[in-house]
Amino acid sequence: MSKRIRAAVVGLGNIGHAALEAIEAADDFELAGLVRRKTSLDRTLPRALAGLPVAADVADLGPVDVVLLATPTRETPAIARTYLERGIRTVDSFDLHGDIVRVRRELHAVARAGGAVAVVAAGWDPGTDSVVRALFELMAPRGITTTNFGPGMSMGHTVAVKAIPGVRDALSLTIPAGAGVHRRMVYVALEPGADPDAVRQAILADPYFAHDETHVAFVDDVERLKDVGHGVVMERKGTSGRTANQRFSFEMRIHNPALTAQVMVSAARAAMRLQPGAYTLIEIPPVAFLPGDVETWIARLV
């Protein structure tokens, strides 16, 4: 076995926790430790993480091949930059679909200058779902693909709501309404004295919610509503060559942070094999995400 990949996790939210587990579960990886903001350094780690090296600067964790950025999506590109400039590979699950072209382009320049690799939008959507949509297109170039999420808690949407002043806790549920249309059910617990109408308006105006039918409900306790199960159904009816009615469907029912973190770890492996630059998942050969040698996977999968 060749040298293990030394990976660190930045951030300790849902995905950070799952990323630590996924690194430890991967035989070809070695967990270098956790990077937290200075202000979080004094917080006690959960007992399950006792003994885990923690630092405010990745340099204090020894040599690190790649960092998994489990940071709030909107802060992630700026954080990625600081690692890439130092020549450290990054993997993120940045999920603002409309900004991915720009973020990839910006990080591409930084990564090449730093001699590093960034894998961007490496979750399940954007991420592995994007690869499935690419497969659908190459198999049936004319047709319509619909992506139907949920029912399930959207982490990106939930984090966006939590960032709104006056919100103590929140949960955003995605409900599939068919043909790629979704309803957002947002459950909010307010800070004492917060104005519900102001919070509701801030949610409806947020780019995460502005394009979907969104319902906001105020509750006392969000915690008891939480379940991180999620899913998607993607469908395409299209034409191959001149032959219509080709039908494709991809469905999954998954633990959301666990899948996101696993895709990030697999993408970290790919990052070790790519030339400097920034990549989305559709730009990477699928076998590059898998451990070991190519011919073994061809024999098993092809």
Place this chain on the structure above:
Amino acid sequence: MSKRIRAAVVGLGNIGHAALEAIEAADDFELAGLVRRKTSLDRTLPRALAGLPVAADVADLGPVDVVLLATPTRETPAIARTYLERGIRTVDSFDLHGDIVRVRRELHAVARAGGAVAVVAAGWDPGTDSVVRALFELMAPRGITTTNFGPGMSMGHTVAVKAIPGVRDALSLTIPAGAGVHRRMVYVALEPGADPDAVRQAILADPYFAHDETHVAFVDDVERLKDVGHGVVMERKGTSGRTANQRFSFEMRIHNPALTAQVMVSAARAAMRLQPGAYTLIEIPPVAFLPGDVETWIARLV
């Protein structure tokens, strides 16, 4: 628009016909013509193909960037070699799973020497299904994937039966028996005087059938039983990181030659973008199969 890709088709069976259609339907391709064996050159083309340039040697079709090999699977690697040696890219849908590592390795050396690209096993299974299986693995590294084919006519199996002496016409139907197990229903029309038992034994001993429960039925007319619809259900239940019960499913219901030919045309596009060598589909970035520029696809699919 950049220069069109000039492609020729070799062979005029089910896949050859569909490949001609798929090339004509692709805006970024130009059909150079059809290559047939010398012995077939005098045969009249179907009326729909009137005016199509036909030659026994690809050199007589003008400059050709890539050939789609719609030839019997077992003859295909040797035929690919003759093109790669001349520096012409090849795409095939070679489908003997157990031989793909060896064929790719052999064609890799020839392709590199000829400065050409070979995309091997570029159908749907092996092919796009292989990419889905790779996705399943990278999302949930521990678990079991089952691939359940059919019901549908298997072209590779059908061609294998037709090659047996004494067989006038044949059809091999694949029936899913669950958990990746299949039954093969083979319908055979015999040549006058052929020995049914000898034909049956030859079928059961063929590597295409030796591992599956196979039933052979003798009929007068195979033609009226034929339908080229096919399908697959691939399922995986696995573990992401340390989280079990992640569930994935991919299903399609398709016109078999049309999908195979479309995948080959998409792979021909990828062949234009790859460094010399031989590749299976899991070794190629998914976006390389799609026309136009990468950022447009990132904006649409990621």
